[in-house]
Amino acid sequence: AQPDDDLRTGNSVEALRGAVMAKLAYAVGKVQADASDRDWFLATALAVRDRVVQGWQRSYHTTNTGGTKRVYYMSLEFLIGRLMFDALTNLGLTDTMREALSGLGVDLDKLREVEPDAALGNGGLGRLAACFMESMATLAVPAYGYGIRYENGLFRQVVKDGWQQEYPENWLSFGNPWEFARPEIAYDIGFGGHVETHQVDGAPRYEWFPSETVEAVAYDTPVVGWRGHHVNTLRLWSARAGDPLRLDAFNEGDHVGAMADRVKAEAISKVLYPSDATPAGQELRLRQEYFFAAASLQDLVRRHLKKYPDLSNLADQAAIQLNDTHPAIAVVELMRLLVDLHGMAWDDAWRITQATFGYTNHTLLPEALETWPVPLMERMLPRHMQIIYLVNALHLDKLRAEGHSDVDVMRSVSIIAEGWGQQRVKMGTLAFIGSHRINGVSALHTDLMRQTVFRDLNAIYPDRINNKTNGITFRRWLMEANPALTAILVDVLGKAVLDDPSHLEKLAQHAGDPALQARLKAAKRDNKATLGGIIAARTGIQVDPDAMFDIQIKRIHEYKRQHLNLLETIALYNAIRAEPWRDWAPRVKVFAGKAAASYHTAKLIIKLANDVARVVNDDPTVRGKLKVVFLPNYNVSLAERIIPAADLSEQISTAGMEASGTGNMKLALNGALTIGTLDGANVEIKERVGDDNIFIFGLTAEEVAARHRSGLSARETIANSPRLAEVMEAVSSGVFSPDDTDRYRDFANALRDHDHFLVTADFDDYYAAQRRVDALWRDQAAWWRASIMNTARVGWFSSDRTIGEYARDIWDVPVRAAE
Numbered sequence: 001a002q003p004d005d006d007l008r009t010g011n012s013v014e015a016l017r018g019a020v021m022a023k024l025a026y027a028v029g030k031v032q033a034d035a036s037d038r039d040w041f042l043a044t045a046l047a048v049r050d051r052v053v054q055g056w057q058r059s060y061h062t063t064n065t066g067g068t069k070r071v072y073y074m075s076l077e078f079l080i081g082r083l084m085f086d087a088l089t090n091l092g093l094t095d096t097m098r099e100a101l102s103g104l105g106v107d108l109d110k111l112r113e114v115e116p117d118a119a120l121g122n123g124g125l126g127r128l129a130a131c132f133m134e135s136m137a138t139l140a141v142p143a144y145g146y147g148i149r150y151e152n153g154l155f156r157q158v159v160k161d162g163w164q165q166e167y168p169e170n171w172l173s174f175g176n177p178w179e180f181a182r183p184e185i186a187y188d189i190g191f192g193g194h195v196e197t198h199q200v201d202g203a204p205r206y207e208w209f210p211s212e213t214v215e216a217v218a219y220d221t222p223v224v225g226w227r228g229h230h231v232n233t234l235r236l237w238s239a240r241a242g243d244p245l246r247l248d249a250f251n252e253g254d255h256v257g258a259m260a261d262r263v264k265a266e267a268i269s270k271v272l273y274p275s276d277a278t279p280a281g282q283e284l285r286l287r288q289e290y291f292f293a294a295a296s297l298q299d300l301v302r303r304h305l306k307k308y309p310d311l312s313n314l315a316d317q318a319a320i321q322l323n324d325t326h327p328a329i330a331v332v333e334l335m336r337l338l339v340d341l342h343g344m345a346w347d348d349a350w351r352i353t354q355a356t357f358g359y360t361n362h363t364l365l366p367e368a369l370e371t372w373p374v375p376l377m378e379r380m381l382p383r384h385m386q387i388i389y390l391v392n393a394l395h396l397d398k399l400r401a402e403g404h405s406d407v408d409v410m411r412s413v414s415i416i417a418e419g420w421g422q423q424r425v426k427m428g429t430l431a432f433i434g435s436h437r438i439n440g441v442s443a444l445h446t447d448l449m450r451q452t453v454f455r456d457l458n459a460i461y462p463d464r465i466n467n468k469t470n471g472i473t474f475r476r477w478l479m480e481a482n483p484a485l486t487a488i489l490v491d492v493l494g495k496a497v498l499d500d501p502s503h504l505e506k507l508a509q510h511a512g513d514p515a516l517q518a519r520l521k522a523a524k525r526d527n528k529a530t531l532g533g534i535i536a537a538r539t540g541i542q543v544d545p546d547a548m549f550d551i552q553i554k555r556i557h558e559y560k561r562q563h564l565n566l567l568e569t570i571a572l573y574n575a576i577r578a579e580p581w582r583d584w585a586p587r588v589k590v591f592a593g594k595a596a597a598s599y600h601t602a603k604l605i606i607k608l609a610n611d612v613a614r615v616v617n618d619d620p621t622v623r624g625k626l627k628v629v630f631l632p633n634y635n636v637s638l639a640e641r642i643i644p645a646a647d648l649s650e651q652i653s654t655a656g657m658e659a660s661g662t663g664n665m666k667l668a669l670n671g672a673l674t675i676g677t678l679d680g681a682n683v684e685i686k687e688r689v690g691d692d693n694i695f696i697f698g699l700t701a702e703e704v705a706a707r708h709r710s711g712l713s714a715r716e717t718i719a720n721s722p723r724l725a726e727v728m729e730a731v732s733s734g735v736f737s738p739d740d741t742d743r744y745r746d747f748a749n750a751l752r753d754h755d756h757f758l759v760t761a762d763f764d765d766y767y768a769a770q771r772r773v774d775a776l777w778r779d780q781a782a783w784w785r786a787s788i789m790n791t792a793r794v795g796w797f798s799s800d801r802t803i804g805e806y807a808r809d810i811w812d813v814p815v816r817a818a819e
């Protein structure tokens with residue numbers, strides 16, 4: 001045991017204070033008098049890191065000594081956010097560090113704001129990967145996360161005159177105290193070139209001669225689990241040119257040429273693609289996908305061969321999870337390594353590959369399913385294209401041999417798609433065929449996967465698709481984001497609730513307790529006042545913390561229907577103006593979210609939100625009754641501020657289009673009531689919180705599918721709804737855009753003529769549901785009973801539960817039981 005006053009590992013106030021001082025002097029190189037908040041942040045982070053490293057090395061030894069199977073989570077996105085409070089909370093050092101620093105005149109909560117967000121993701125998929133990493137560490141699942149160390153994360157959003165503008169997010173500009181560079185862990189990644197075939201004792205052997213090589217260099221970030229039991233590794237790859245400076249070109253004076261390779265190579269890890277539903281389809285994106293897949297596989301094969309003589313038992317020692325299709329080329333790369341480099345027989349290699357991979361699908365949106373042109377794949381990865389052709393041929397042959405002949409079925413289950421004038425590789429089909437388990441991320445989504453995108457494959461392989469409903473880590477999204485609520489829960493339910501969220505259930509019996517309701521209401525009001533301060537600072541808009549905070553925070557996308565929320569807001573605005581004397585439930589509508597840089601309609605929706613906000617917030621007749629706010633630059637840290645302050649959670653996607661949602665879980669856990677459609681995990685949230693504690697409206701997924709089959713003109717719907725008609729007319733005639741009255745004309749007409757996301761179809765039901773919300777809000781005792789029932793009933797949506805299911809059903813690895 002380490003003495004508690006040890007500078008490196010001691011956890012006493014004195015030890016931590018000494019450690020920070022030592023880091024400030026010797027690691028940051030600053031004297032106290034000159035130290036800036038950034039210096040104190042760095043010193044504090046480095047002191048905390050020492051305590052993390054201790055657990056990391058302990059975990060490394062336990063993992064390495066046992067023959068334990070490892071999980072490899074491959075994701076092109078990890079939306080981590082900040083790590084200081086995550087490390088402090090998981091090590092149980094937050095209060096001690098706060099005291100240690102206050103003794104030095106430093107405010108820990110002020111330092112919190114200095115840390116940049118590691119925004120290495122777009123939205124749900126990336127954040128889920130981060131929650132999963134923390135839960136795998138908490139459950140002591142020996143795991144590596146593999147991804148790309150983008151120099152620029154998701155762009156910084158600036159809203160100028162109501163329009164989104166994108167600015168680079170260079171999160172590394174002041175260094176990153178949480179990562180360890182691993183220059184010794186570097187792999188050559190090939191691109192292009194040609195394949196030569198040799199006959200070796202009668203069997204063809206294939207050798208790939210890439211025309212370009214890029215180096216992948218590792219950077220490791222420790223991932224601490226709850227109570228510091230176990231620490232895993234997130235290994236992110238950075239691209240480096242094999243030869244950074246072509247001296248020959250340089251000496252000939254072609255200075256730019258001399259650096260061309262370097263620029264081309266480093267472009268791979270320069271920036272995250274900012275699209276979260278439409279493939280960029282660009283060559284650089286495929287280079288990113290192959291770069292990290294190949295580096296990760298070389299790394300895990302090297303680790304395996306350090307322990308075992310060959311790769312025949314790889315599937316017993318490694319479970320690789322594909323976070324959507326973005327890493328799916330890894331299936332082909334493993335085949336290449338096993339067959340071409342390690343001389344394994346094809347069938348053995350294929351059996352091991354399937355047994356090793358699992359694939360998670362996160363979207364059914366046709367435009368989001370990745371397909372790559374065969375000519376591009378052939379040029380960039382010639383050997384892989386050969387392997388894909390052979391995998392597909394053997395796959396189809398096997399099916400024909402089993403009696404499958406229907407041409408439509410064979411076409412849908414083929415990895416290669418014809419049409420669009422060129423052949424394309426369907427990455428979803430490749431991932432499905434190359435994996436032993438395929439999962440969706442909510443019960444409804446998984447059912448729809450079986451009925452739509454993977455219908456024919458599911459019919460042929462009925463036991464492969466399984467459901468794993470998403471989850472969230474309660475450390476970040478409750479304990480760190482909402483310490484006030486957490487303290488009340490511990491007080492009412494005991495500390496055990498921190499180790500095992502199923503204890504939350506016991507809260508239900510206190511749902512009607514006025515004293516508890518009052519404590520929770522006061523805590524929520526404080527959180528709302530804090531958010532009010534942030535809103536005022538960033539937008540100049542003053543909001544009333546006693547009003548209902550109605551929150552829609554997520555990426556801007558037509559299927560998430562922020563525009564439906566805005567149309568309802570306008571209808572409410574009209575209604576209040578028509579009858580200002582009625583006792584309207586005061587509301588603050590908060591919107592936040594980024595639009596993909598090239599997604600015009602989504603950017604127009606952001607403008608509409610700001611245009612509506614300007615008109616509503618300047619209108620004295622609705623003052624104190626309705627405010628609209630668009631908060632810029634939504635990210636993980638802002639979410640941690642907004643979610644504890646929410647009363648109403650908007651989950652209003654077109655049914656069948658939101659695979660799961662995870663914001664819905666975070667908001668319900670923090671006591672917000674959900675208004676939503678029967679989509680994604682909303683369905684399971686309803687099942688657990690109970691019909692009285694949630695507001696459901698709208699078409700079901702089946703009804704949406706029926707509407708899509710029967711045509712999408714909305715003119716009749718609008719004609720039958722005077723309220724909607726008035727709103728549509730106001731928007732398209734420029735009531736909210738006097739500076740450009742035509743700004744929304746096309747947008748409104750598109751809704752009238754082709755309402756693909758059924759905004760008009762769900763409008764009246766949504767409006768009615770919002771009035772039901774008003775009615776409950778007026779009865780605060782009933783509101784808070786429902787709020788308490790939400791917190792009480794969503795323990796199941798912990799990502800510890802989700803990871804437990806992956807470990808049991810897909811990865812076949814043990815997990816550490818909750819205390």
Ligand SMILES: CCc1ccc([C@H](C)CC(=O)N[C@@H]2O[C@H](CO)[C@@H](O)[C@H](O)[C@H]2O)cc1
Pocket residue numbers: 122123124125126128275276277278279280324362363368369370441470658659660661662680
């Ligand atoms: C190739 C472009 C691209 C990039 C990202 C994606 C992601 C799959 C989009 C995404 O983030 N999906 C979200 O994943 C969450 C975690 O499972 C779900 O909760 C959300 O419902 C789903 O939209 C699709 C296409």
